[in-house]
Amino acid sequence: xxxxxxxxxxxxxxxxxxxxxxxxxxxxxxxxxxxxxxxxxxxxxxxxxxxxxxxxxxxxxxxxxxxxxxxxxxxxxxxxxxxxxxxxxxxxxxxxxxxxxxxxxxxxxxxxxxxxxxxxxxxxxxxxxxxxxxxxxxxxxxxxxxxxxxxxxxxxxxxxxxxxxxxxxxxxxxxxxxxxxxxxxxxxxxxxxxxxxxxxxxxxxxxxxxxxxxxxxxxxxxxxxxxxxxxxxxxxxxxxxxxxxxxxxxxxxxxxxxxxxxxxxxxxxxxxxxxxxxxxxxxxxxxxxxxxxxxxxxxxxxxxxxxxxxxxxxxxxxxxxxxxxxxxxxxxxxxxxxxxxxxxxxxxxxxxxxxxxxxxxxxxxxxxxxxxxxxxxxxxxxxxxxxxxxxxxxxxxxxxxxxxxxxxxxxxxxxxxxxxxxxxxxxxxxxxxxxxxxxxxxxxxxxxxxxxxxxxxxxxxxxxxxxxxx
Ligand SMILES: [Zn+2]
Numbered sequence: 001x002x003x004x005x006x007x008x009x010x011x012x013x014x015x016x017x018x019x020x021x022x023x024x025x026x027x028x029x030x031x032x033x034x035x036x037x038x039x040x041x042x043x044x045x046x047x048x049x050x051x052x053x054x055x056x057x058x059x060x061x062x063x064x065x066x067x068x069x070x071x072x073x074x075x076x077x078x079x080x081x082x083x084x085x086x087x088x089x090x091x092x093x094x095x096x097x098x099x100x101x102x103x104x105x106x107x108x109x110x111x112x113x114x115x116x117x118x119x120x121x122x123x124x125x126x127x128x129x130x131x132x133x134x135x136x137x138x139x140x141x142x143x144x145x146x147x148x149x150x151x152x153x154x155x156x157x158x159x160x161x162x163x164x165x166x167x168x169x170x171x172x173x174x175x176x177x178x179x180x181x182x183x184x185x186x187x188x189x190x191x192x193x194x195x196x197x198x199x200x201x202x203x204x205x206x207x208x209x210x211x212x213x214x215x216x217x218x219x220x221x222x223x224x225x226x227x228x229x230x231x232x233x234x235x236x237x238x239x240x241x242x243x244x245x246x247x248x249x250x251x252x253x254x255x256x257x258x259x260x261x262x263x264x265x266x267x268x269x270x271x272x273x274x275x276x277x278x279x280x281x282x283x284x285x286x287x288x289x290x291x292x293x294x295x296x297x298x299x300x301x302x303x304x305x306x307x308x309x310x311x312x313x314x315x316x317x318x319x320x321x322x323x324x325x326x327x328x329x330x331x332x333x334x335x336x337x338x339x340x341x342x343x344x345x346x347x348x349x350x351x352x353x354x355x356x357x358x359x360x361x362x363x364x365x366x367x368x369x370x371x372x373x374x375x376x377x378x379x380x381x382x383x384x385x386x387x388x389x390x391x392x393x394x395x396x397x398x399x400x401x402x403x404x405x406x407x408x409x410x411x412x413x414x415x416x417x418x419x420x421x422x423x424x425x426x427x428x429x430x431x432x433x434x435x436x437x438x439x440x441x442x443x444x445x446x447x448x449x450x451x452x453x454x455x456x457x458x459x460x461x462x463x464x465x466x467x468x469x470x
Pocket of ligand 1: 071072073217253332333
């Protein structure tokens with residue numbers, strides 16, 4: 001029999017925010033076997049000898065499922081801070097693209113590794129990625145042993161997009177067939193404004209063939225919606241619906257400018273990944289999502305309290321289209337949001353929503369916690385709960401620090417006060433990836449040197465870089 005790990009005296013926070021005080025979590029072969037109240041006899045009740053188990057004391061700590069970063073571009077860590085205080089157009093055209101276009105596969109690998117290190121440090125045990133040279137991200141994720149769903153980016157405006165889709169399909173098939181299941185792949189058309197409908201239709205068809213989902217940016221700004229209406233006579237969500245992409249699993253990066261009637265177009269497996277730090281940085285506006293989401297979540301509000309009743313009078317209720325408005329938390333890449341911590345993002349989301357709605361009671365802590373856990377909806381594994389039979393992707397939070405203490409409400413402490421310093425341990429399938437405050441996947445100094453070297457090379461290679469002051 002393999003050795004068991006027992007997280008003893010843990011305070012467990014479930015995915016719905018409910019609490020179990022002082023429980024022992026028994027993990028074997030990466031799977032949670034039992035979650036039982038800690039008693040003097042709990043360990044002996046496991047019928048294990050001391051040689052068969054490691055008892056790891058979690059007294060005073062809180063154990064939760066690991067966090068999911070539902071939308072990122074992990075290799076962009078090497079571009080962290082390179083494009084500040086500019087409009088979204090200048091951000092991309094003048095700052096990001098000149099550097100991005102000269103990144104090598106090795107840069108992508110190092111950038112992804114740096115991102116994975118940072119994410120594990122923050123308590124992320126799974127991430128959904130969207131970038132080019134995706135095979136290098138697969139390598140970095142598999143070496144680190146983190147869970148990931150990686151989508152090779154397809155730019156439909158490029159003449160050879162069909163070749164890119166074929167290459168992506170070969171890689172997806174190879175990875176999805178052969179790995180241990182922690183790292184999977186899906187198809188990543190960039191966005192409706194960079195991929196014409198024919199390209200989106202081809203990506204959807206390919207995703208169905210390969211039995212995978214899609215991951216795409218949608219309606220991130222007001223201008224993107226208006227340009228779609230001008231070009232195609234329809235909004236981006238209508239375009240996606242018509243090509244069938246909303247009828248298969250789909251991660252909708254952003255989508256904050258969704259319109260009320262578009263909620264009815266969403267499928268059961270459509271999940272939004274919001275990244276509010278990027279919206280603040282690039283001045284993307286509030287959009288409509290906060291209001292629509294809160295309307296759907298708040299059963300205590302009357303149907304028209306925020307003015308959302310369709311022309312047919314049906315109204316957007318949690319029973320109609322509203323149940324499909326499922327929103328999770330991403331970070332976007334470090335090129336726009338600088339950090340890859342979902343806790344920082346959900347904190348901003350809650351604060352912005354309260355401010356925008358003019359309602360301090362909107363998006364209470366347990367709803368924000370559920371948003372963090374919504375990321376599990378897109379990962380086809382038995383994860384996302386601290387309960388028997390679930391895979392042990394877990395975080396041990398130590399909230400006994402000056403910036404979180406005292407703890408009246410652990411969810412409030414995590415969402416509004418905690419940072420990576422409070423993430424004491426991180427486990428993926430029962431293996432420690434961070435233990436006693438130290439990330440274990442690689443040497444940090446070496447990683448910093450490698451990524452610092454990329455910065456020097458990029459600055460030397462791109463003429464525009466001379467204008468950037470460091
Ligand atoms: Zn993005």
